[in-house]
Amino acid sequence: MGKRDKVDGDRLEFIPPQMPTLVEQPPQDEGWVHEAWLDGYRTQIIIDKGGVRLYSKNGRDWTTKYWPIALALELPCRAAILDGEVIVSGEQGTPDSPVLEAAIWNEPSRLVFVAFDILHLDGRNLAPWPLLQRKQALRRLVEPGVRKIQYSEHFECGALAILRAIEKAGLDGIISKRADSPYRSGPSKTWLKARYLRKPISNLRGW
Structure with missing residues (x-):
């Protein structure tokens, strides 16, 4: 058990986050799940x-x-x-x-x-x-x-249908993630984000 896994010894350490890649359209093939892009x-x-x-x-x-x-x-x-x-x-x-x-x-x-x-x-x-x-x-x-x-609930149905539903709710887009992927810090191609064009990218926070 490594230092990061200790419970009763040293305190757990911060793990640099996995960061999604910005794409124009969410993936349409199987094996992905989708979540709301929260601002x-x-x-x-x-x-x-x-x-x-x-x-x-x-x-x-x-x-x-x-x-x-x-x-x-x-x-x-x-x-x-x-x-x-x-x-x-x-x-x-x-x-x-x-x-x-x-x-x-x-x-x-x-x-x-x-x-x-x-x-x-x-x-x-x-x-x-x-x-x-x-x-x-x-x-x-x-x-x-x-x-x-x-x-944060996730959805396994078609990404474009989710994208339209989330747009009606006033959110910024969706985050698509490979269902079978491990968590790896840094930029990732197994996490993708698709946004709307109604606001400039410089105004998007969080991610």
Whole structure:
């Protein structure tokens, strides 16, 4: 068991995130699952003997900025590393990026963490597992419902149909992931993101 897998010894370490590649169209062949592209801040949660810590995608400790999420975190595990995004839910229930930074400083109670992957659980390194197995482990850990820690649902049907549905909901696009892929830090061709042209890419956050 490596240093990263220790539960009762050293604290778990931040893992650089896997980053999706921007594409014009989502993949249409089989073997992919699709999730909503949330317009938030990519965040990693680490739970271990030392408590709860939240990190930005660059490895900066943002626990004090996201303190309501840290205080609300009660999961049935001793140690875990979760990958996801911090968002602010808008009036229609969709992520509201323009008010995210303001909420961090002025209304942190509105912050929500949406978990879409799990890399470690109680001494087990889950990064080599296929994506769908990791999602199953994450789904058992994060209870459904509207709360501070939410689970990012995935879909296995046609990507274009999902893209149209997500567009109607006011989201930015979809993230497509190979169902059988392990988690690997850095730029990835097994994670793809397809956005809409209604806003310039410079305005897209999170990813």
